Amino acid sequence: MTLLDQPTSTGRGGPELPQERRLVTEIPGPRSREWLTRRAAAVSAAVGETVPVFVQAAGGGVVVDVDGNSLIDLGSGIAVVGVGNAAPRVVAAVQEQVERFTHTCFTVAPYDSYVEVCEALNRLTPGDFEKRSALFNSGAEAVENAVKIARAATHKQAVVVFDHAYHGRTNLTMALTAKNQPYKNGFGPFAPEVYRVPLSYPFRDGLSGAEAAERAIHLIEKQVGVQNLAAVLIEPIQGEGGFVVPADGFLPGIADWAQSNGVVFIADEVQTGFARTGTMFASEQFGIVPDLVVTAKGIAGGLPLSAVTGRAELMDAAQKGGLGGTYGGNPLACVAALAAIETFEQDRLADRAQRLGEMIQQRLRALRADDPRVGDVRGRGAMQAIELVVPGTTEPDAALTSRVAQRMHQQGVIVLTCGTDSNVIRLLPPLTIPEELLAEALDLLVETVRAA
Known part of the structure; x- marks a missing residue:
């Protein structure tokens, strides 16, 4: 045996x-x-x-x-x-799909499972406004596309991220990531117009969420300038940075400030998404509704897939053909995602x-x-x-x-x-x-x- x-x-x-x-x-x-x-x-x-x-x-x-x-x-x-x-549902869905076809490229000849994954993400992510989604391969690729979307929609360039953040290993996402070794060391120069401010880290800073938010906002306003800022990008709970859970009030404080100032608030839910934290998305636990949500990791039960989901007017801002890629939303990964989402919900x-x-x-x-x-x-x-x-x-x-x-x-x-x-x-x-x-x-x- x-x-x-x-x-x-x-x-x-x-x-x-x-x-x-x-x-x-x-x-x-x-x-x-x-x-x-x-x-x-x-x-x-x-x-x-x-x-x-x-x-x-x-x-x-x-x-x-x-x-x-x-x-x-x-x-x-x-x-x-x-x-x-x-997972049984994932295995069955992939086995059935691989016998039908393995690839056409959605931007060449589209297929239903890509649309169905986008519909599911539009339904599941926080917010009751009209949404759109786009599918990619990895968390880093999705983060990079979220920044592209924010820049296209606002016609601004600056992006604010936080101490201890991890957002990926591409050139732009290395700039967004805080930790040097092993992720950044020797790989520069990095993409410009990325600015870093302190996170709420209760174990180390002793600040309330409101105090930590006020500290971060002050630095953004004085050192970056709202008039230059396209987006604030944050993990609701940091992953590689140390599973740091911000103090209550920090995330709403940053999100409310962003909304009031026309800044796109992006939640990187690559590690926190899909039931990991006890809700489908961690943003729900902090009472925030991001403009854009980035997902990957748990989305497809082990197959490579990622997504950006958000407000329709933001997601539609880029020129036609500005988002996409050869493998983004591969049909095997899409049916795996539909099966994984069914498993998250049904089980x-x-x-x-x-x-x-x-x-x-x-x-x-x-x-x-x-x-x-x-x-x-x-x-x-x-x-x-x-x-x-x-x-x-x-x-x-x-x-x-x-x-x-x-x-x-x-x-x-x-x-x-x-x-x-x-x-x-x-x-x-x-x-x-x-x-x-x-x-x-x-x-x-x-x-x-x-x-x-």
Whole structure:
């Protein structure tokens, strides 16, 4: 019996895999080490990896490697497989579509699934005004197109972003991204007319949301000038920047100011979107209605797809042919997105994310109460993190964070790190993960932090 033939204990996920942590070799095992050697000889050294294993199958809450080790997945491919890896509806939709046709290019010969995805996004994103959408391939590509749309609509050039932000790896989105290493170092010069202001970071700045918004707005008005500003671009909850949740009132303060001054407010919901934070979009939790919403990652159950959705008058501002691309809205990705959206809604995965978040918060807050190296616990829904610091301070402890992450990987649990100072452990489990599997992973995390 192969790994793909084994029965599942939960019925969740794509390939019917036992939902268990199972280590049959060390991490990495001998077959993964063979592939790591081949990788080193064939793949650019500039392409990194987090966990040194090669994957054979994944589903539910586990990833199974080529040595037969079953690892608990608290990364979801960086928040991509919220519906679970190889989710049944997604698999069925893609299999049916691939037999019909794989590509025509929507801007050459269009097809229905692209339109249906746009209709779904127009319905699901915040705001009851008339909307339009356009589809692309990656989060960075969608962010870049959102900036293009804002500039075309306002006839202005400046864009404001925030400290610790991450928006992608293209030239423009590297300029929008804050963290130098590894994303920007040595790759300049970057696109101009990008300005950075402080974010609300409650653990570090001690400001109320209103105070932090006032600070940011003052800098925008004095150092950029409203008359030059096309857009404000922000992640409602930062991703790579450290899962920073702004203080209440910060996002509404910025959004209201933007609306009053004719500035396009863009929400980058690439990591927070599609039920990840306990609502379909994180913007809903903060009471904001963005002019444009950027989505990707969880949108299509693992296939490459992204989108910009927003006010019709903004989305229609660019000249015909100004938006598009050869692969944007590929038919395989579009049917996968429709199946993923059906799964999010029919299986009530936003509610599931809230439940998982409650479990994670309970355990991590108890850990923080006992261990002063855990400076902060934060997040919404199934997007949670701990920030590790020198006890009694806010000084980042990146070395401790690295040790914890590596030890978790050796024990068969995939976790990711993040933060400008690389001192945050982030948890992004698939929304299909069995609760007992998540509880086991949290037990190991608590033990590992205490022992590190």
